[in-house]
Amino acid sequence: MSLKFAILGLLDEEPHYGYEIKQKFEQMMGSLWPISYGQLYPTLRKLAEEKLVTMQTVQGKKAVEKNVYSITNSGRERFLRWLGKKDKKDQLSIKDEFTLSLFFLHRLEKQQAVELLRLKAEDVKNRERTYSEEMRSHGPIYKKLLTRKMLLYIQAEQAWLQEVMVEINIDCPEA
Amino acid sequence: MSLKFAILGLLDEEPHYGYEIKQKFEQMMGSLWPISYGQLYPTLRKLAEEKLVTMQTVQGKKAVEKNVYSITNSGRERFLRWLGKKDKKDQLSIKDEFTLSLFFLHRLEKQQAVELLRLKAEDVKNRERTYSEEMRSHGPIYKKLLTRKMLLYIQAEQAWLQEVMVEINIDCPEA
DNA sequence: CACAACATGTAAGATGTTACATGATTGA
DNA sequence: TCAATCATGTAACATCTTACATGTTGTG
Structure with a gap:
């Protein structure tokens, strides 16, 4: 704890x-x-x-x-x-519902799967904007570093989502 | 769940x-x-x-x-x-012990604080290598995407740690 | 024969959320 | 007076980990 x-x-x-x-x-x-x-x-x-x-x-x-x-x-x-202590617990994990659902995405209509990805990408983009703006505000250095960490994670997720979308479209091409 | x-x-x-x-x-x-x-x-x-x-x-x-x-x-x-479902829970969070300890790092000797950061960076680098290697192995597409996500997160953390180390050293210069 | 892998579970505790329950104080 | 904020807590539930408890089957 x-x-x-x-x-x-x-x-x-x-x-x-x-x-x-x-x-x-x-x-x-x-x-x-x-x-x-x-x-x-x-x-x-x-x-x-x-x-x-x-x-x-x-x-x-x-x-x-x-x-x-x-x-x-x-x-x-x-x-x-x-x-x-040198060996503090690191909680970096990907045990979230969206990541899990990726494994079962092929059981949805292609159209619905693509729509889900699109919505997710939109959501991530919004969060990216939120934290980008927060970075521009002033505040204590440690809080700023925290915001920066969140921003970097979100950008990583954003990049990953792009890759996922490419793969999904290659895997099950539209026409 | x-x-x-x-x-x-x-x-x-x-x-x-x-x-x-x-x-x-x-x-x-x-x-x-x-x-x-x-x-x-x-x-x-x-x-x-x-x-x-x-x-x-x-x-x-x-x-x-x-x-x-x-x-x-x-x-x-x-x-x-x-x-x-379109609004799946996203677990992306930074509630880990290391991040928390950043806020209190100034209560350690500078030397000890720097050593903790160095060890953390080393640990992250090792994990980066592990997942990079895993990416080169063959496997199902979804598993690969998962590994890729983890790798991108780890690289984000790595980049962040570099920034933290710069800030810490600027904040409380050695000499 | 011993040990790894197969197979199923329970009990206790850590960690956290949500909803409930109560009441005082301050400002519009 | 009414709502927001201040202030403290409990109860039920959700999720997950670790340790315990038991026994079988396959392999070297």
Whole structure:
């Protein structure tokens, strides 16, 4: 679970409460890595159980209570050990529905298969435009590198789709 | 769950038993999408519960029993509906540990950070070589396209890593 | 005979999403 | 006053991995 380390990393800078962690994290990731409360709060509880963070309830405005989490020495140590680890998990994979469906595309009418590819290419093109524009906006260097990574991946997918379309048309020519 | 549809797609060609499905699927995917029995058998059970497949136990050699699954009309209909669907989920994401750790790299000694990047680049280069070689081997067109996709993604990551290394060195120059 | 490959499963846990449930505060 | 945002959580479900548990068959 990398969220665990993301939280530890944020708390290593300063204490935060849950709602704030979600905001900061997603802002940092530029919406490329959204997290849900259904994942966040249980994770915070587990971190507290493992004594990697401590929780303190503080009064906010009037009747509002916030649960502020701080990293412990043990947590900081754990975070740095993770950060320095050389064999981090790489999630680069192609286990998506579209790629899978390629293997069965020949069971559709040629016309429908071509249409699906066309729509996919259009979708990828739109995402390419979105991230290209985002690259032109200003922001912290790390967020920019993240956007750049996404853009490079999308362009790779775009190039691949072109190759797929050529192959599909060669494989089952129109006339 | 795309595995569900992968199974239906395989069974749409001909009946198979569990062990065989795993073999065929992984062979089809060229080891880029391994599946475990802990996932396969429960999924087959669920498909049977949903009446998308039927199971029949047949005698193999001597005392060996095989559970052969066949697709039902309902299952075939479900599969084709999925195959023709225009808005398939796209899993392209960058939620991996290495990317996350980039945001915290400045908390390591510069030397250690650079070493981590170097190791990562080396790892990516090795994977690039592996898939490049795989591209030169012969095989079915769809498997080839899959390998090609992986190769393009890896090359995108490689290019990105180069950019990251430049930025990191500019950001915190050695001397 | 031993070991690889064949064959089927379960149990526990990691990781994540979606929907539900509650209530306070702020600004239009 | 009404809606958006702030704030915290739970429950159910979906997906997937790892380890466990069992037994057969073919090959050297």
